[in-house]
Amino acid sequence: MMPPAAADVLAMAGEQVLTAARSVWPGADVLPGPVTPSVTSYVQRLTVDGRDLYAKVSVCGVSLVSLLRGACGGLATVRARQAAYLVSPGSLMAREAVQLRTLAGPARLGTVALAGYDRGVLFTEPVPGLTLADLIEAEPGRTRELLDLVVRDVAKGLARAGVAEAVESAPIRERGISGTFARKFNGLSGGVYLRQTGHGEALDTVVTRLRRARRIPPAPGRTVVFGDLKPEHATFLMGDGRPVYLDPGLMRGHAVADTAKLVSRLTLGLIAHHPAATVVVLGGxxxxxxxxARRLPAEERTGWLRELVLLVLMDTLNIMTTYLTAPADLPLSARAAGVRDRARHVVDLLDHATAPLDATEDPATWWRLYLTRVREALAT
Incomplete structure (x- = not known):
């Protein structure tokens, strides 16, 4: 059975967005706008009676890349599965709607305004301002300050009363680094998948090293983490120093998980686009x-840094392989295209940065050597 074409899947999702919008706002003038490039969910701008909104829908609960590689069958099967998924109370967008309310409610964090939810489609208002990635590029000397602000703000909010209970009812574990790594590189299918990247041999070695280094995973985390804290998921409003967050993936996990995703995606952005002052940003x-690490009790520092490095490497591998296996007819964001264009350098980074995992148990050395490999990638 042939996998569905990107144009057909995107058209189907666009129809579902319009149907849901007309259900939420009956009689309103609904005008579809441009589709935002994404490898995960379908995201589209639209206006409803002149009001600008974003609509987001998950297709069958898997990434668009997996779907277009045939993970859910051909187009007819995808349509049937999607019809059932859209009305499921456990659909990804249903849980994301709950999580946005949790961020705005008990967590008391700045978050994107939820405009509506219907038939598996989430509607939110745009957030004007600069993302964390954009702000760091504009003010590289503030890198440490900005990262510290975001991580502390999120941790403080998610530790508030009522958050853990809300997350238990609607966790989004799909966006976790460890879970994604385990799903993508499991068994024989993992090897087949790696070969489709064009760098199968080198990346197979990377996966083996990461598995060995994490043979005994850390105890299950009891901390609530944001789960998908990418630099573009924190936006600073004009004139307001506190960030607004979007696209949560709240779940219980290791407290370092959010820091790891920020570090991974920021360094990938540096490698992909070589913005000015890369040395300053990396130093920050x-x-x-x-x-x-210094703020932690001495007995926790080694474990924290060990998990940080492993999660950074896993996340880098997770997202790069997604970009490399995306079908040619699926539009990619500028960041995704940049990573794909410089994939050889990222593969070398992963190969060289995972080699010390077999040679030493010292996480401080792992971190220093990871930064050295990033600098080498930036120099090429």
Whole structure:
């Protein structure tokens, strides 16, 4: 059975967005706008009686890349599965709607305004301002300060009363780094998947090293984490120093998970686009990580730094392989395209940065060598 074409899947999702919008706002003038490039969910701008909104829908609960590679069958099967998924109370967008209310409610964090939810489609208002990634690029000397602000703000909010209970009812574990790594690189299918990237042999070695280093995973985390704290998921409003968060993946996990995703995606952005002052930004990342470790009790520092490095490497592998296996007819964001264009350098980074995992148990050495490999990637 042939996998569905991207154009057909995107058209189907666009129809579902319009149907849901007309259900939420009956009689309103609904005008579809441009589709935002994404490898995960379908995201589209639209206006409802002149009001700008974003609509988001998950197709069959898997990434668009997996779907277009045939994970859910052909188009007819995808349509049937999607019809059932949209009305499921456990659909990804249903849980994300709950989580946005949790962020705005008991967590008391700044978050994107939820405009509506219907038939598996989530509607939110745009957030004007600069993302964390954009702000760091504009003010590289503030890298450590900005990272510290975001991580502390999120941790404080998610530790508030009532948050853990709300998360238990609607966790989004799909966006976790460890879970994604385990799903993507499990068994024989993992090897087949790696070969489709064009760098199968080198990446198979990377996966093996990461598995060995994490043979005994850390105890299950009891901390509530944001789960998908990418630099573009924190936006600073004009004139307001506190960030607004979007696209949560709240779940219980290791407290370092959010820091790891921020570090992974920021360094990938540096490699992909070589913005000005890359040395300053990387120095700020290093300073932030070291300061974060120093604040921990001495007996926790080694475990925290060990998990940080492993999660950074896992996340880098997770997202790069997604970009590399995306079908040619699926539009990619500028960041995703940049990573794909410089994939050889990222593969070398992963290969060289995972080699010390077999040679030493010292996480401080792992971190220093990871930064060295990032600098080498930036120099090429």
């Amino acid at each position: 990342i290093d300073s932030f990580v070291r300061a974060s």
